[in-house]
Structure formats: C-alpha cells, structure tokens
Amino acid sequence: MPAYLPDQRPIRVAIVGTGAIARGSHLPALVALAAEQPLEIVAAVDVDAAAAEAFCADAGVGRPYTDLDLMLAQERPDLVTLCTPPRFHRDQTVTALRAGAWVWCEKPPCPSLEDFDAIEAAEGAEPGGPFAAIVFQHRFGSGSAHVRELLARRSMGRPLVAHCQTTWYRDEAYYAVPWRGSWSSEGGGPSMGHGIHQMDLLLDLLGPWSEIRAMAGRLVHDIETEDVSTALVRFENGTMATVVNSVLSPDEVSRIRIDCERATVELTHLYGHRNADWRITPAPGVTPEQVDAWYDFGPDVPSSHEAQLRGLLADMRAGRRPRSSGPDGRTSLELVAALYKAAFTGQTVRAGEIAAGDPYYSALHGDAPGWAPAP
Numbered sequence: 001m002p003a004y005l006p007d008q009r010p011i012r013v014a015i016v017g018t019g020a021i022a023r024g025s026h027l028p029a030l031v032a033l034a035a036e037q038p039l040e041i042v043a044a045v046d047v048d049a050a051a052a053e054a055f056c057a058d059a060g061v062g063r064p065y066t067d068l069d070l071m072l073a074q075e076r077p078d079l080v081t082l083c084t085p086p087r088f089h090r091d092q093t094v095t096a097l098r099a100g101a102w103v104w105c106e107k108p109p110c111p112s113l114e115d116f117d118a119i120e121a122a123e124g125a126e127p128g129g130p131f132a133a134i135v136f137q138h139r140f141g142s143g144s145a146h147v148r149e150l151l152a153r154r155s156m157g158r159p160l161v162a163h164c165q166t167t168w169y170r171d172e173a174y175y176a177v178p179w180r181g182s183w184s185s186e187g188g189g190p191s192m193g194h195g196i197h198q199m200d201l202l203l204d205l206l207g208p209w210s211e212i213r214a215m216a217g218r219l220v221h222d223i224e225t226e227d228v229s230t231a232l233v234r235f236e237n238g239t240m241a242t243v244v245n246s247v248l249s250p251d252e253v254s255r256i257r258i259d260c261e262r263a264t265v266e267l268t269h270l271y272g273h274r275n276a277d278w279r280i281t282p283a284p285g286v287t288p289e290q291v292d293a294w295y296d297f298g299p300d301v302p303s304s305h306e307a308q309l310r311g312l313l314a315d316m317r318a319g320r321r322p323r324s325s326g327p328d329g330r331t332s333l334e335l336v337a338a339l340y341k342a343a344f345t346g347q348t349v350r351a352g353e354i355a356a357g358d359p360y361y362s363a364l365h366g367d368a369p370g371w372a373p374a375p
Helices: 020-034 049-059 068-075 086-098 113-121 142-152 196-206 288-294 305-318 326-345
Strands: 011-016 039-045 063-065 079-082 102-105 132-134 159-169 209-217 228-235 240-246 248-260 263-269 278-282
Touching: 011 020, 011 068, 011 305, 020 039, 020 049, 020 079, 020 305, 039 049, 039 068, 049 063, 063 068, 068 086, 079 086, 079 305, 086 102, 086 113, 086 132, 102 305, 113 326, 132 326, 142 196, 142 263, 142 278, 159 196, 196 240, 196 248, 196 326, 209 326, 228 326, 263 288, 278 288
Parallel strands: 011 039, 011 079, 039 063, 079 102, 102 132, 159 240
Antiparallel strands: 159 248, 209 228, 228 240, 248 263, 263 278
C-alpha cells in the first residue's frame, strides 16, 4: 500500500462481521462519508453466507464472502472494518494488516495486552502504515475536542478531581448471546465491554495515569466476568479519579466530571454526546466573559463512528498514524488490564507494570480463574 492515497482514488472498504454494530454504526458512517468523498464498500464478510448476502443486498454494496483471506486476495481493500466478537480481533486484524489493508476495529480491541502487542507488531514498517485503529468514537466530535483544549491550556486551572461513570443495564437476554460474559471470547465484563469508552475519553482528556486500586464483583448475572467494578485512579498530573462500571443500573447514564481550580466541567449522556451535553460550572469570582469563552464549542459535531472515521480516512490519505492506534490505542486497554489486576489481587497497580510474564498480560483475568461471585 502506498504511503498515501491520492485524493481522487476511491478508498476501497470491506466490512467483516454483518451483525448489529455493522448495520447500525459502521455502514451508516461509511455511506455518509461516501456521499462527500471517493469511497466504495467493496465487500462484506461473515461466517454465515446468508447473513453476508443479505447485508450486501440490503445495503446495495459490494460482494458477500465467508472467507476473509479470499476476500482480501480478490478485493484488495484499503480499509477493513472489524465488527466481530473480540476473540477474533487479533487474528483478523493481523491477517488484514499483512494483506496491506488498514484496520478499524470495534472495541473491545482484543482480550489481552499480549494480543494488542501482536497486532501492533504486524503494522506496516513504513511510516505510511498500514495501521490498526480502535473504535473509540467518544473521543471525537466538537465537545470533546473543545474540552480537551481547555484542559490542555489550563484555561480552567489545574484538573484536581474526576469521576468517570458508565452505569448501564443489561438483562439475562443480553447475556444469552454465547460470546458475552466470557473471559475467552469477550475479554471482560462492563469494565472491558462498556466502560472502556468513557475511560478512554477520560484518558484522552487528562493524559497518562500513574496508579490504580479497584474492586470487581458478580452481583446478579450468572457469567464468568464481573458485572460491576469500581476503581480509584491517580493521573500523572496529580488528578484523582473515581471510576464506576456497571450493567446493573436501571437509571442508565454515561458521565465524566472533572473539577478544576476555576470550574467543573461535566459530560452527561448515554451512547453519544453533543455540545449541549457538556456543562461548565464556574467557581466564585470567574467573570461571565470567561464562562462565555469556555462555552464557545463551535459548530456542533456529535461524537460518532462517522466523526472518527472521517479523521481516519484523512489519515489514510496522508499516510500518517491515526488516533487510537498503536500506543495511543493501547493505553485504555492497559488501564482495563490494571483495573482487573488491582481488583483480583487487592494490590495497587502502576502504569507500565503489566508486561510479558505477568499473568494479566496474556489474559485480563490473570491467574484468578477460580474467582467466585459474591454469596
């Protein structure tokens, strides 16, 4: 693959996995962007031939396949979007990268740091890629970009205290899907499969973390993984944060709150945010003019698959590493791995501690296969 793609040449895209996330998020984003730039969906892959055929027929795109290798050889896509369960992500990503395609992989990225490092090792040796990026769409959009800049400039003073909350509700029918709630196929519970989005956004706003303490439990669901976790996280900049991840919460909400010296900035939403979902509360003595400047979010660009994909396609054209790939994509998975290690061992875990030879490097549940639910 060249170091860059000419602007006039269509980017050839293949979708792997044709379930709900492909139909509900990846396909609409691709169709929207195809209306504004050269882009062509050339194939869809699924182990179920009927599902692949129905997907292509319903969307009016590409050719159906059941074999990833065959599709890569025949279609030679520039980009592969992965919409499959996490246990397949490592092998499918490595296969696509070695065929010369960039990859945009749904979260969770893969069930272990060992898997992620294998993916990174398979990326292109040249500066132009190919690269593999993770779907962390909550980083993208006008709201998160504006608040990230405010925090980076210390416009509201130093960040001091933060709260990151993903409290959702999932019933037994949700866990009836065979690959859910299993360490081997999903990699983890709500910390990995749900809360990773808000934790990724928190890291994107506040920067590197330094240490974590945590608890995890199975309070309701008969599954292998946890259904709730809590954590205390210290960041390199000194900020102290609480993190809560749950699938036991009928009053569903996703929230990030950061208390700075001069203001509190808070995001409240569920599955995606707009400018209006951010609220800034000034400290006493802050002028109205300053508050108005903080609220200058610009045109409203919602967080979405489309917003992230637009940036990824621009990076492909330019031949540069995209956000949420490589070390930038690894940091959120490392925090999740550390959360599990801290919860299962009762220890404080520090950034960079989990490496080859550590049981939590090769599996997020580490050496705690007998972990039992609360009585």
